[in-house]
Amino acid sequence: MSETALMVAIVDLALEAELRHRTEQGEFIRPLAVAPLVSYSWLLSYCRERKIRSRNCHHTAESRERALIAVQDDGLPIRLAAKSAGMSKSAVHRIVMKRRKSMVDSVDEVGFETVPPYRCPEHGKTTLRPCPACAAMR
Numbered sequence: 001m002s003e004t005a006l007m008v009a010i011v012d013l014a015l016e017a018e019l020r021h022r023t024e025q026g027e028f029i030r031p032l033a034v035a036p037l038v039s040y041s042w043l044l045s046y047c048r049e050r051k052i053r054s055r056n057c058h059h060t061a062e063s064r065e066r067a068l069i070a071v072q073d074d075g076l077p078i079r080l081a082a083k084s085a086g087m088s089k090s091a092v093h094r095i096v097m098k099r100r101k102s103m104v105d106s107v108d109e110v111g112f113e114t115v116p117p118y119r120c121p122e123h124g125k126t127t128l129r130p131c132p133a134c135a136a137m138r
Contacts (some may be wrong), residue, residue, distance in 0.1 A: 067095060072096070
């Protein structure tokens, strides 16, 4: 075995050991591909070949609450709240929408029926029938 092949084998073993260790600690594979020499697709195929899998880590109650506070109280957009909480945009959106749905009553006690919008041929879209502008001109 040549010296170069030996070095490649050592680097390969070290990389595999590091990836196994970090994924067992709960890290995902995507953030590990930050070096400019290692692309995410290469790292993913490398992990598949060696059966290295990241565990499914559910978000903690603290990170969910932090994202909710960032969106609702601080007024941050979902993208920035997700970045600050260390979550994906879709996860934050799902949590925020679930909270909003739980806070809104499904049926109002003082409900009223709405009418569909009406398009006046002269003045365009209106919710009142007949069109108030047409009625005023008559």
